[in-house]
Amino acid sequence: MFTVSGTELWKWRSRAQAAAVAISIDQFEVDWLLLELSQIDRLTLRLETYKTQPDIRLKLPFEQLQTLWEQRLNQRIPVQYLVGYTHWREFTLKVSPAVLIPRPETELMIDLVLEAVERQPDLANGPWVDLGTGSGAIAIGLAAALPEAQIHAVDLSPKALAIAQANAQTCGLAERITFHAGRWFEPIAHLRGEVRGLISNPPYIPTATIATLQPEVQKHEPHLALDGGADGLKDIRHLVREGSNFLQPQGLWLVEMMAGQGTQVSQLLQQAHYQPIRIVNDLAGRDRFCLAYCA
Ligand SMILES: C[S@@+](CC[C@H](N)C(=O)[O-])C[C@H]1O[C@@H](n2cnc3c(N)ncnc32)[C@H](O)[C@@H]1O
Structure with missing residues (x-):
């Protein structure tokens, strides 16, 4: 000491x-x-x-x-990367520049899941997926919140997946989560039509906006976690389209987005016949989450 x-x-x-x-x-x-x-x-x-x-x-x-x-001052490295961990919900999670630092507002997604399951208890059993798991935060939150569910966590980055697995281990939830390396739905093809809940905080920042972000994010957080293509919606479009093939009827689709994307995301969901669709604001009143049910 x-x-x-x-x-x-x-x-x-x-x-x-x-x-x-x-x-x-x-x-x-x-x-x-x-x-x-x-x-x-x-x-x-x-x-x-x-x-x-x-x-x-x-x-x-x-x-x-x-x-x-x-x-911290000279290189603008986030404090969480400097100490190597952050706090998210009741968990202490390891982080490195291979993963996005899980944000406090994302914690709300687990509360939205709990509300949805209270209204529709049959969702609580069966497979749930966290697409783009990063540090594993959402998958770990789901595993703790839904003791009867089988949680699947997917990420394209092997380095992120290694951190997510380590976090699941230290949180005592490793046996509840299956980790898959690959693109979005590709590694979970066997779950087609069976998923009770699809949760994702995908990349949603328009490519050109990334250069304008604060240096902590722009220089140190992984661009694979940030870049949502020209209009920021490239991955969300894919999650809407493919989600309906993977969710069971009345399965929950819940995605985090950038403030201001709510109208477009709900239009995409309407076109794909999800209903009902609900935009949820964060504590600052910005449209940050979209929740919908598969037809
Ligand atoms: C915004 S981060 C979210 C991380 C974590 N879920 C959270 O909320 O803190 C998006 C994650 O999606 C992953 N990702 C990006 N493109 C992907 C793809 N095509 N397939 C699977 N994962 C992808 C990134 O590696 C990153 O970990």
């Missing part, structure tokens, strides 16, 4: 926060790093009572903590 004096840490924290603010990084990120990598808890941090402690325990040498923060 490594230590640093409270005074020294307090001075560093103040400098680190000022440097963050100067380049429009949220100063709370300094605290995120301290909460993850030191013994200090949230209240102690807020009240600054650690200042007078002679020795604060750290998980790594103080110099290394400073280096991580410099990488």
Whole structure:
């Protein structure tokens, strides 16, 4: 275990926060790093009572903590990649630049699944698929939420799949999830017509928009996870079209999308005869999810 004096840490924290603010990084990120990598808890941090402690325990040498923060500022590497994990729902998930950092708003998809299953309990048994699993977040969330379901997780990236498998293992849910390498529905051809729920957070950002994203995303997150083709809807169109071949009648189709895509996605679903169709807003009131049932 490594230590640093409270005074020294307090001075560093103040400098680190000022440097963050100067380049429009949220100063709370300094605290995120301290909460993850030191013994200090949230209240102690807020009240600054650690200042007078002679020795604060750290998980790594103080110099290394400073280096991580410099990488955050200078290279714009997300803090989650710097520490190697993030928190999502009740899970702590390993992340690396091979996977998209699972976002808090995506957590809502599991609540939407739970609501749907409450209304239609027969969905709770049988196969569910997470297409484009990345870190495995959605598949792991589904496995925990639906104890009777068999979860299938697909990703084109072998490196992402390895991380998803490791995460399922540490969450104690590896036996509940079957992992498949390949393109969307290709590796799950045997589930045609049987899927109870198809859940996906696919790439949905228009190709030209990627260059305008914040450097943390544009430079460090995998473009395979972001790039949804010229209008951002290339993969969603495929999930609409093929989804109806894979879902059982009344099976649930639930996809995350970019704010502003709601009307187009619901038109695609109408054309493919899904119904009913519901656009769901995130907590900020933006149309971010589309939920529909297979005819
Ligand atoms: C936006 S990320 C979502 C990751 C994770 N589900 C989440 O919500 O954090 C999209 C994922 O789709 C995967 N992907 C992209 N194209 C794919 C394809 N053709 N077939 C399967 N997976 C694909 C990417 O590798 C990436 O992991």
